Amino acid sequence: MGSPVPGAEGTPLAAASSTSPGLKPPTRRGTELFMLGFAAVLVTGALILVEANQEKELTMRIVWLGLAYLGLLTVAHLAVRRWAPYADPVILPCVALLNGLGLVMIHRIDLAMADVKFPNGELWDPAAGKQVLWTAIALVLFCTVLKVLSDHRTLARYGYTFGFLGLIALVLPGVLPSFIAPEINGAKIWLSFGAFSIQPGEFAKILLMVFFAAFLVSKRDLFTIAGRRVLGLDLPRARDLGPLIAAWAVGVSIMVLQKDLGSSLLFFGIVLVLLYVATERAAWVVLGVVMFCVGAFVAWKLFGHVQVRVDNWLDPFADPYGKGHQILQSLFGLGTGGLFGAGLGGGRPDEIPEANTDFITAVIGEELGFVGLAAVLLIYTVLALRGLRTALAVRDTFGKLLGGGLAFAVAFQIFIIVGGVTKLIPMTGITAPFLSKGGSSLLANYILVALLLRISDAARAPKTTPKPRPQQPAIADQFTVMVERPK
Amino acid sequence: MNTPLRRVGLAMMALMVLLLGNATYVQVIKADDYRKNPLNSRVILDQYSRERGQIIASDGTPLAAVQRTDDRLEYLRTYANGPVYAPVTGYFSLIYGTGGLERAEDDLLNGSDDRLFARRLSDLITGRDPKGGNIQLTIDAKLQQTAYEQLSSQGLTGTVVAIKPQTGEILAMASTPSYDPNELASHDGDVQEEAWLRLNEDESEPMLNRAVRQTYPPGSTFKLVVTAAALAEGKTKESEVDGRPSITLPGTNTQLPNFNDTICGNGVTATLQEALAKSCNTAFAVLANELGPDKLRDQAAKFGIGEQDLEIPLPVVPSGLGEMSDKPSVYQAGIGQKDVRVTPLANAVMAATIANGGVRMQPHLVQKVLAADFEAISETSPDEVDEAMEPEHASMLRDMMIASENNTSGGGKLSGVQIASKTGTAEHGEDVKSTKPHAWYVAFAPAQDPQIAIAVIVENGGQAGLAATGGRVAAPIGRAVIGAYLGGR
Numbered sequence: 001m002g003s004p005v006p007g008a009e010g011t012p013l014a015a016a017s018s019t020s021p022g023l024k025p026p027t028r029r030g031t032e033l034f035m036l037g038f039a040a041v042l043v044t045g046a047l048i049l050v051e052a053n054q055e056k057e058l059t060m061r062i063v064w065l066g067l068a069y070l071g072l073l074t075v076a077h078l079a080v081r082r083w084a085p086y087a088d089p090v091i092l093p094c095v096a097l098l099n100g101l102g103l104v105m106i107h108r109i110d111l112a113m114a115d116v117k118f119p120n121g122e123l124w125d126p127a128a129g130k131q132v133l134w135t136a137i138a139l140v141l142f143c144t145v146l147k148v149l150s151d152h153r154t155l156a157r158y159g160y161t162f163g164f165l166g167l168i169a170l171v172l173p174g175v176l177p178s179f180i181a182p183e184i185n186g187a188k189i190w191l192s193f194g195a196f197s198i199q200p201g202e203f204a205k206i207l208l209m210v211f212f213a214a215f216l217v218s219k220r221d222l223f224t225i226a227g228r229r230v231l232g233l234d235l236p237r238a239r240d241l242g243p244l245i246a247a248w249a250v251g252v253s254i255m256v257l258q259k260d261l262g263s264s265l266l267f268f269g270i271v272l273v274l275l276y277v278a279t280e281r282a283a284w285v286v287l288g289v290v291m292f293c294v295g296a297f298v299a300w301k302l303f304g305h306v307q308v309r310v311d312n313w314l315d316p317f318a319d320p321y322g323k324g325h326q327i328l329q330s331l332f333g334l335g336t337g338g339l340f341g342a343g344l345g346g347g348r349p350d351e352i353p354e355a356n357t358d359f360i361t362a363v364i365g366e367e368l369g370f371v372g373l374a375a376v377l378l379i380y381t382v383l384a385l386r387g388l389r390t391a392l393a394v395r396d397t398f399g400k401l402l403g404g405g406l407a408f409a410v411a412f413q414i415f416i417i418v419g420g421v422t423k424l425i426p427m428t429g430i431t432a433p434f435l436s437k438g439g440s441s442l443l444a445n446y447i448l449v450a451l452l453l454r455i456s457d458a459a460r461a462p463k464t465t466p467k468p469r470p471q472q473p474a475i476a477d478q479f480t481v482m483v484e485r486p487k
Numbered sequence: 488m489n490t491p492l493r494r495v496g497l498a499m500m501a502l503m504v505l506l507l508g509n510a511t512y513v514q515v516i517k518a519d520d521y522r523k524n525p526l527n528s529r530v531i532l533d534q535y536s537r538e539r540g541q542i543i544a545s546d547g548t549p550l551a552a553v554q555r556t557d558d559r560l561e562y563l564r565t566y567a568n569g570p571v572y573a574p575v576t577g578y579f580s581l582i583y584g585t586g587g588l589e590r591a592e593d594d595l596l597n598g599s600d601d602r603l604f605a606r607r608l609s610d611l612i613t614g615r616d617p618k619g620g621n622i623q624l625t626i627d628a629k630l631q632q633t634a635y636e637q638l639s640s641q642g643l644t645g646t647v648v649a650i651k652p653q654t655g656e657i658l659a660m661a662s663t664p665s666y667d668p669n670e671l672a673s674h675d676g677d678v679q680e681e682a683w684l685r686l687n688e689d690e691s692e693p694m695l696n697r698a699v700r701q702t703y704p705p706g707s708t709f710k711l712v713v714t715a716a717a718l719a720e721g722k723t724k725e726s727e728v729d730g731r732p733s734i735t736l737p738g739t740n741t742q743l744p745n746f747n748d749t750i751c752g753n754g755v756t757a758t759l760q761e762a763l764a765k766s767c768n769t770a771f772a773v774l775a776n777e778l779g780p781d782k783l784r785d786q787a788a789k790f791g792i793g794e795q796d797l798e799i800p801l802p803v804v805p806s807g808l809g810e811m812s813d814k815p816s817v818y819q820a821g822i823g824q825k826d827v828r829v830t831p832l833a834n835a836v837m838a839a840t841i842a843n844g845g846v847r848m849q850p851h852l853v854q855k856v857l858a859a860d861f862e863a864i865s866e867t868s869p870d871e872v873d874e875a876m877e878p879e880h881a882s883m884l885r886d887m888m889i890a891s892e893n894n895t896s897g898g899g900k901l902s903g904v905q906i907a908s909k910t911g912t913a914e915h916g917e918d919v920k921s922t923k924p925h926a927w928y929v930a931f932a933p934a935q936d937p938q939i940a941i942a943v944i945v946e947n948g949g950q951a952g953l954a955a956t957g958g959r960v961a962a963p964i965g966r967a968v969i970g971a972y973l974g975g976r
Contacts, residue, residue: 276494276495317526332521332522334510334514335513335522338514339515351528351529370515377510378503385500392493407495412499415505415506418506422506
């Protein structure tokens with residue numbers, strides 16, 4: 001049909017033809033391109049330094065890795081240009097820089113581990129190539145989200161569906177037989193398909209976040225008016241709060257049972273923040289923190305693996321060659337790196353276990369020093385604050401809530417993992433977004449960024465005035481339709 | 488909803504500030520602790536991948552060198568003739584750390600010593616890989632080889648220490664059984680581990696540097712200390728001392744006989760010279776008692792016995808005279824028994840001091856410190872520690888030692904070289920009659936112009952077993968070593 005479909009709720013109203021070109025705000029895509037170029041220069045420089053330090057020669061690998069990285073950046077930029085032209089220009093360069101730095105570090109760890117023979121005789125499996133492949137897949141998803149999801153508010157309509165899918169994704173590895181859901185490092189959170197394996201839990205977090213945001217927006221009023229007042233807190237009726245509490249409790253307990261402590265802490269924090277933002281009541285935060293303390297204490301009493309984490313945190317020197325080994329090596333690496341670091345390629349990442357996943361920030365701290373680690377933390381901070389700015393600027397409450405939640409998720413993830421490897425809090429396994437090796441983490445975080453960009457596009461896009469109704473053809477030109485008379 | 492969002496933003500900033508603060512604490516404030524923590528394997532890995540300096544003998548023969556490898560540790564420590572020099576060089580092991588000079592001079596060898604500072608600075612600027620400094624020892628390669636072969640060819644457990652009397656330079660320091668430090672320096676962890684366990688479980692203690700890390704009863708060699716104290720008290724080599732074949736220790740029924748119940752002098756008295764030459768126990772037991780514990784201790788201290796914390800730069804365990812709390816123990820101390828314990832090095836220093844006219848020089852192993860390009864950075868100058876004896880007393884004692892040497896049987900006598908010496912046969916263990924004695928030989932030569940002073944000990948009499956004496960077992964070794972040095976010049 002030739003005539004445009006009148007705006008079904010949420011469908012973007014085809015470009016702002018109604019606003020005059022002079023009032024159109026700048027898209028800032030040029031700024032983004034410039035910053036992406038800067039990120040590419042930094043990453044390429046880092047890659048060359050690593051190769052020069054480790055191999056004493058430059059090989060074709062640099063060219064391949066570099067070209068792959070540039071290609072991916074270009075795709076991402078073009079996708080944003082096409083499908084979210086008004087998106088925040090800083091978010092993508094931050095992600096590109098982190099992703100690129102992660103690639104360089106993963107490649108650097110591959111080089112360090114190339115000579116290492118494991119006790120079982122196996123050789124190190126290089127991860128950089130796989131990471132490039134995963135990034136490519138993640139960008140496909142990224143583009144798909146940007147294209148298919150033309151308005152983030154659509155998500156709110158499927159809130160319950162997403163919540164349900166999220167819980168299923170969480171439970172799946174736990175209930176599936178181990179040939180498809182193997183137990184790795186004591187946690188049963190992977191699904192494995194041949195050479196690839198993914199953690200559905202990474203996606204579950206985003207799905208659940210969408211659910212909580214949608215749920216809280218739809219029931220928002222209930223939190224302020226309905227229910228009884230207990231200890232200065234307006235408690236909503238149980239049937240209103242029920243789904244929220246249930247989903248949250250199930251989520252956290254699954255993750256605790258799967259020994260995925262970092263994820264449960266992350267999930268807990270996100271829900272708390274969403275609740276706080278939605279209700280604007282600090283009492284919920286207080287209640288949440290109290291509940292957290294109780295829950296943490298119970299978990300510590302009940303679960304051996306929680307006790308191990310806490311003991312290692314309190315005194316890593318108690319078992320320096322065993323349980324305390326990880327955190328000690330991380331601290332030694334960070335300490336050896338000092339203020340300015342050992343230089344890219346100059347550290348000893350082969351001494352730190354899980355160097356390219358959980359402990360990648362420790363390797364960065366060793367090779368780039370406090371200065372480098374602080375820079376990385378600041379990139380994350382910028383990323384999270386731009387996300388938060390998006391949430392402040394967007395006009396719909398669902399967008400605000402989801403954007404705020406996504407931004408906080410980035411910052412909180414980094415707090416949990418960096419706090420863990422620097423012994424600020426007990427170590428809980430979690431990936432550093434975009435830096436760490438890992439397919440699911442990359443996919444999930446690229447989806448997260450796509451959502452943020454979509455929301456920021458909505459926030460910055462010129463306000464569309466209600467479209468004039470499509471002009472009706474003159475009545476005289478109408479076809480005459482013969483309607484059968486009812487009998 | 489904007490207010491809570493802004494607060495969330497503040498909370499996020501607070502989390503980041505916490506992270507940054509903690510990272511500062513770990514990477515800046517605590518950094519040094521972590522860097523130097525012995526559990527931090529990075530330090531030793533770094534040292535391994537740096538070109539460690541060489542340890543060379545006085546004539547430049549490399550004793551510990553490095554060889555480039557293509558594994559991740561880059562440089563392999565190699566010890567040419569490992570077992571011969573192991574008591575001196577020690578070992579350099581990734582898993583088990585360092586020993587010997589590798590430990591004592593680690594800063595120099597790994598290049599972190601301040602004396603190499605200027606060099607390090609230029610390395611930093613020019614981008615050269617930093618290298619460690621080299622160490623040139625006082626060890627005479629040929630002499631060390633002879634000393635080691637003398638001990639090892641007969642399968643003996645013992646040690647030979649040779650010192651240049653005028654300077655304190657240690658010319659040889661052999662200890663057997665020995666070990667091959669190459670195994671411990673291997674880049675193959677399994678080889679290291681196997682060697683370490685084997686060496687540590689070996690009851691013959693091959694990794695023990697007997698010259699400086701073990702003390703023994705000095706037996707009759709201690710009579711030199713008693714004699715020196717007596718000379719200082721105005722006695723001469725003609726002074727009459729006790730010559731009885733046996734005496735009873737005061738306050739006990741224990742007999743203290745001469746070796747084989749030999750009669751000294753006329754059986755009642757003998758000259759000091761004859762007593763020393765024949766090594767009469769009764770004479771020195773009584774003489775020690777006459778002098779008293781304090782004078783004995785003073786004289787011993789002047790020879791360096793009792794010195795704490797001596798480093799050459801290998802740490803040396805202190806020698807000592809023990810309590811000497813009652814008369815019988817003073818009697819026994821006079822013949823180097825009871826609680827008297829000396830290291831072979833201390834005995835060699837005593838011989839060197841007498842040879843040097845009574846002036847004790849600080850013993851040392853390191854002749855020169857060299858930069859990575861073998862340019863000399865510093866040189867050890869002879870260090871006079873103490874005047875242990877008046878020169879005329881020293882020459883008197885020398886004459887008495889010449890008489891002792893001439894009175895000593897045993898093989899390997901050198902023609903054309905006059906040696907001054909004293910032997911010792913030290914009883915030890917619970918049941919002294921059935922425990923094989925240690926055989927000692929301390930000497931210097933040529934007697935009139937001493938070039939070398941040595942101490943030799945063969946534990947448990949070597950192959951001679953219960954019948955061992957210093958003259959029969961240790962003296963031939965000592966004479967061979969002296970011959971190798973003087974003949975080789």
